[in-house]
Amino acid sequence: MSETLAPPTESAHKTEPAIAITGLTKTYRTGFWMNKVVSPLKDCSLTVARGETFGLLGPNGAGKTTTIKCLLGIVDPTSGSGTLLGRPLGDRSIKQQVGYLPENPYFYDYLTAWEFLHFAGKVFRLPDRLLQERIPQLLELVGLSIDTARKKQLRTYSKGMLQRTGMAQALINDPELVFLDEPMSGLDPMGRYQMREIILSLKQQGKTVFFNSHILGDVEVICNRVGLIIGGKLVQQGTLDELLGQTESYRVQGHDGDVNQFRERLQHFHLQGSHWSGEWGGSLSELLGILNQAGAVVTDLHLQRQSLEEYFVDQVRAVEGDHPVST
Template sequence: MTEDRPLVVRTFDLKKTYRTGFWLNQTVRSLKGCSLSVTEGETFGLLGPNGAGKTTLLKILLGILRPSGGSGTLLGRPLGDRSVRQRVGYLPENPYFYDYLTANEFLNFIAGLFDIPQGDRSRRIAQLLDWVGISQKNARHKQLQQYSKGMLQRLGMAQALVGNPDVLFLDEPMSGLDPLGRYQMREIILALKDQGKTIFFNSHILSDVETICDRVAILADGELLCSGRLGELLGYPDGYKVRGWSGKLEVLETWLEDLDFENGQWQGTLKGELPDFLATLELMEAKLTHLTLARPTLEEFFVQQLRDRGFVVSPGK
């Protein structure tokens, strides 16, 4: 159980206020009392709309920004303590790279910052580039100014892993990736999770968060709206939602609640046993095309949480 493991991240009533305006006489509250915790080996997803304060929170955890109020710890040390930096990896949302370096040269530079012995660097760099999908020699020796955004994102993931960190902070790690790149990034994160790494990341791609994360939290306008395991937030499913085509309406009505039947296509919530329903479909020569657990998706839950608190306005209103 993760509850029995040490806390890696812990914050207490964390606040951040910025001064703005020509005379710096106006204030913007980016965080309004954020308290959360992440345990060792956990994959934690922080969700929220643009401007919610996600990146601000992440930078405070990393010691890049100082909080205006509250406190917290990272790996058992106060936020901002330099002694933990060797144990932390970070992929920013918009990473900066030296355009005229190659991938090999850039990672060699990062490895030097971590004091990785010269004899181990080549093996480590080759392993990481293979892992993130930059395996071709011509790609490794290209100047980074010739890389696409997706390639740079993969390289950014590699640099975050150079020091073999205990905890990894990822700010929008799927940004700019094509479907294959997103799949590879998910597999990397899941492999790191299997290694016992602690992963804290922000994302707008809720389907990926739902697949990867042990726990999630929703941040909006600097306020933490909710936090917990997916089962706690979405509810534990007690049935299936199904979709398919062909079959007899009068038979489907006996099996499905909220049945929608139009032009031979149907969908609804199953109210019987799945094996028996599948046998019935086979007898009718009907086809099942979609099967999901009967609970809200993370996206539906996310939007409803924002709507309930006035952050989302329905179209046309």
């Protein structure tokens, strides 16, 4: 993994939020007579601070991609308002400071990755001298061989290699604000790890990252805050601690001690030789007092709470009544 490409610009320290939207709604008319109204996004309001990594979660068809397209000006919202980096939605001048990786990016597959990144850089009017420095840095960052990038056409690339190329394209202009739509899509475990490290490096630079993902374990590691969108409505948003809470439940492991003094007090108690484990639902001080009195040695102790995946499933079931979501 290479070093970060550049420090954040001075404008990244402005007080305006990176993203601020109020009542954002998008409706379409469909059907043969155009008499059916579909609303993939309904009255969505949220704020993302500069330097924050925000994850938008939701089942298929929930409105995640529509939200990003409205923010980027790819589609116009039916109603509502918002700003990106202090400028109104749709302001073309802000695009120079924004990077975007769509869920299903399109590539000119007769080009090599090097040629494609050079083309993307020229769209931003970057000078050749700067591109000669930046393209190798980006290729190293996303884990693509420079030799392969120079010689092989994109039509020969695997899905994972194309996703890496798309990520490099999204960063070619050194953006302040990066939108990533399912950035882990099509990647193997190593590719997912590298993509996660890239997003964390952007976070360390102070850049703002707004992304959708179905891989909730990665979201827990990466995000400052998350939002949950279901049926076009943003139903929850906040930090993981705010959403998941911290219940007084502990998982404890250890060895030795008078097991008979505490085995009935621990739930899901398991004993193998001198080693034991279990769960405790009371206060931490009381647990430590009991184990200390029994002469037990604690080797692992951690606070348990609902996982993001469990929270996600519970929220979707609560809103949709445990029915599958249409895509």
